[in-house]
Amino acid sequence: MKIIDKLKQVKTSVSFEFFPPKTKELEESLFNTIEELKHINPTFVSVTYGAGGSTREKTRDVVKKIHEETNLTVMAHLACVGHSKYEIKSILDDYQRIGIENILALRGDIPISFEKENLPSDGCKNAAELVSFIRENYRDYYCIAVASYPEGHPESPNLERDIYYFKKKVEMGADFSITQMFFDNNFFYEFIEKCQKVGINIPIIPGIMPITNFNQIRKFASLCGATIPEDVIKIFEKYADNPEETKKVGIEFATKQCEDLLKNGVKGLHFYTLNKSDATIRIYQNIKNLIA
Numbered sequence: 001m002k003i004i005d006k007l008k009q010v011k012t013s014v015s016f017e018f019f020p021p022k023t024k025e026l027e028e029s030l031f032n033t034i035e036e037l038k039h040i041n042p043t044f045v046s047v048t049y050g051a052g053g054s055t056r057e058k059t060r061d062v063v064k065k066i067h068e069e070t071n072l073t074v075m076a077h078l079a080c081v082g083h084s085k086y087e088i089k090s091i092l093d094d095y096q097r098i099g100i101e102n103i104l105a106l107r108g109d110i111p112i113s114f115e116k117e118n119l120p121s122d123g124c125k126n127a128a129e130l131v132s133f134i135r136e137n138y139r140d141y142y143c144i145a146v147a148s149y150p151e152g153h154p155e156s157p158n159l160e161r162d163i164y165y166f167k168k169k170v171e172m173g174a175d176f177s178i179t180q181m182f183f184d185n186n187f188f189y190e191f192i193e194k195c196q197k198v199g200i201n202i203p204i205i206p207g208i209m210p211i212t213n214f215n216q217i218r219k220f221a222s223l224c225g226a227t228i229p230e231d232v233i234k235i236f237e238k239y240a241d242n243p244e245e246t247k248k249v250g251i252e253f254a255t256k257q258c259e260d261l262l263k264n265g266v267k268g269l270h271f272y273t274l275n276k277s278d279a280t281i282r283i284y285q286n287i288k289n290l291i292a
């Protein structure tokens, strides 16, 4: 089923993101996670894609397995960087053949191993071109999601410019969006206001990253330009040598973040699970009264 149709049916959507595991053991562990998370009855789950095609088969295999072996609605991420249109089409043809109807259309980051001059000349230069390519070739077969950035994308000169390009993705036919992680909800609220002002009216689902390993999340956040407020850094630094306490505080922090978002009327929460279920389940237990 198309996610955009499910979003119209549910009061508050809850969804989970996974990445394709590298080994058989890790795949088993991912499917245990999925088994545990499926009791929450998520609106959808999604599987990331390694830019440059590094996880092309793995992403496809995990997406196919979720689609065939569970009753979950699954969305495949697809990053166009490094792919020719021919390659993009063969990936999408394959998804269509196996019955996948939801795609998160991304540009992706050019992997360091790629020489810029070796990028295919007939590819899609940005996510808006990818969305347009999908609509041209598949009309309304796919529900298309795109990424958005409450603090602006790191390559963008400013947030307004980035919102201008976000709007292009919507004009090309994106159905909804999931945001980059953020740790101060004011970034999200101001972003939504700015998007509304320029006429972006698709659902924008906040991406939630529970902090369970502070150094790891700090690194991710700095790579994607997400600010961790000073007071939050201070809290987590206090527990730098205590993984158990970090996790506890991380769950409390994400719970408060989600409660505030829900009280301010968000229609969905997308959890970056890092393929683990425990933190997400505990956060969900804490907020489920606000969702039901």
Ligand SMILES: Cc1cc2nc3c(=O)[nH]c(=O)nc-3n(C[C@H](O)[C@H](O)[C@H](O)COP(=O)(O)OP(=O)(O)OC[C@H]3O[C@@H](n4cnc5c(N)ncnc54)[C@H](O)[C@@H]3O)c2cc1C
Pocket (backbone or CB within 6 Å): 047, 048, 049, 050, 051, 077, 078, 079, 105, 106, 107, 108, 109, 125, 126, 127, 128, 147, 148, 153, 154, 155, 156, 161, 162, 165, 169, 178, 179, 180, 181, 207
């Ligand atoms: C929810 C979510 C999921 C993600 N999943 C993945 C994943 O599975 N795999 C992965 O590799 N990465 C993933 N990413 C990261 C993403 O690929 C990177 O942030 C990437 O750098 C940008 O991708 P995009 O689709 O947002 O690009 P775009 O929307 O194309 O934007 C990229 C940059 O180019 C600018 N821009 C856009 N169009 C133009 C134009 N015409 N002229 C000039 N500048 C322009 C934008 O302002 C922005 O700065 C994800 C991000 C999010 C938020």
